[in-house]
Amino acid sequence: MILQTDRLSKTYSSGTGCSNISLSIKQGQIFGLLGPNGAGKSTFVKMVVGLLRPDSGSGTLFGKPIGDPESRVKLGYLPELFRFQDWLTGAEVLRYHAGLHGMTRAQTKSASFAERMKEVFRICGLNERGNDRVRQYSKGMQQRLGLACALLMDPEFIILDEPSSALDPIGRYEVRQLLEQLRSAGKTIFLNTHLLEDVEAVCDEVAFLHKGQLRASGSMRDMLQRGLSWEFSVSGWLPELQEELRGQLLPGMAIDVAKDAADGSAVLKVAAGDREQIGYLIRLLVEEGLTVYEVVPVQGSLEAWFLSMSGGEAAGGART
Numbered sequence: 001m002i003l004q005t006d007r008l009s010k011t012y013s014s015g016t017g018c019s020n021i022s023l024s025i026k027q028g029q030i031f032g033l034l035g036p037n038g039a040g041k042s043t044f045v046k047m048v049v050g051l052l053r054p055d056s057g058s059g060t061l062f063g064k065p066i067g068d069p070e071s072r073v074k075l076g077y078l079p080e081l082f083r084f085q086d087w088l089t090g091a092e093v094l095r096y097h098a099g100l101h102g103m104t105r106a107q108t109k110s111a112s113f114a115e116r117m118k119e120v121f122r123i124c125g126l127n128e129r130g131n132d133r134v135r136q137y138s139k140g141m142q143q144r145l146g147l148a149c150a151l152l153m154d155p156e157f158i159i160l161d162e163p164s165s166a167l168d169p170i171g172r173y174e175v176r177q178l179l180e181q182l183r184s185a186g187k188t189i190f191l192n193t194h195l196l197e198d199v200e201a202v203c204d205e206v207a208f209l210h211k212g213q214l215r216a217s218g219s220m221r222d223m224l225q226r227g228l229s230w231e232f233s234v235s236g237w238l239p240e241l242q243e244e245l246r247g248q249l250l251p252g253m254a255i256d257v258a259k260d261a262a263d264g265s266a267v268l269k270v271a272a273g274d275r276e277q278i279g280y281l282i283r284l285l286v287e288e289g290l291t292v293y294e295v296v297p298v299q300g301s302l303e304a305w306f307l308s309m310s311g312g313e314a315a316g317g318a319r320t
């Protein structure tokens with residue numbers, strides 16, 4: 001195992017954080033940590049990289065206790081809130097990071113290091129912009145520079161906290177391709193993200209955090225199975241029924257209106273943990289006076305799984 005944590009916990013004075021997180025990350029996989037805003041994903045990552053001291057629990061990175069500088073020698077990390085010295089050029093930022101990693105000034109000025117910088121600028125899509133000052137970079141370019149810093153020293157394990165948040169769709173696609181190339185080269189990647197399409201496209205294993213607790217973890221295939229959703233065709237629908245039904249859903253269920261018409265016909269999109277819950281919802285709808293014409297299972301999606309795991313809460317916990 002590259003990373004193994006055992007009941008890792010951190011509670012802030014506000015009472016939030018994350019608790020009892022036990023995860024194992026195998027070599028050569030892309031692991032996705034999912035969860036709504038404020039679930040505790042960054043808190044977990046900060047403990048792993050030694051930026052936060054856990055209150056309890058333990059973990060090892062490359063066999064060394066987390067927090068030990070030795071554990072981080074083969075680690076690359078892109079923090080969620082990256083901010084660079086904007087008076088430096090991209091190349092100077094990379095040299096600075098290489099210095100933090102232990103390279104001497106002479107080494108960072110060498111021809112071989114110049115080649116390495118050129119390579120990471122290329123793979124991160126910054127190509128000819130390495131000699132421009134960071135203040136001339138767009139936000140997306142600064143995120144690409146953060147990625148370049150994380151990859152610079154050719155780490156074995158790369159932790160990326162929201163690597164695509166500032167990127168446009170093409171940039172996101174390029175990052176997905178880059179992650180796949182890194183996996184092919186034998187690297188291990190830990191991805192913190194809300195971007196479900198990124199996770200669905202590249203991750204081998206995923207875990208889901210909610211309100212600081214680990215709700216589920218497993219292979220992407222298993223999670224997609226759990227993310228089965230159903231489409232209900234009904235008549236007698238009234239818009240106010242949506243909130244009323246939400247109040248009666250069982251844990252793990254979510255309901256959304258995919259289509260509705262003035263004549264009361266509607267298509268409801270339902271996420272549910274199992275078939276029993278579907279039977280329960282049919283009874284509920286009939287009791288509300290609706291007629292259920294058809295119930296069709298829809299291909300599992302990570303979105304359906306995410307919604308069911310969050311109890312139907314949108315990111316940020318807008319719904320209760």
Ligand SMILES: Nc1ncnc2c1ncn2[C@@H]1O[C@H](COP(=O)(O)OP(=O)(O)OP(=O)(O)O)[C@@H](O)[C@H]1O
Nearest residue numbers: 012013014016017036037038039040041042043044
């Ligand atoms: N330094 C801090 N002091 C107090 N509370 C904090 C601190 N950092 C985070 N929190 C709280 O801890 C909880 C978890 O935050 P964290 O940033 O780990 O979540 P996250 O899943 O990474 O969220 P997001 O996806 O929005 O980045 C939140 O309720 C947050 O407000």
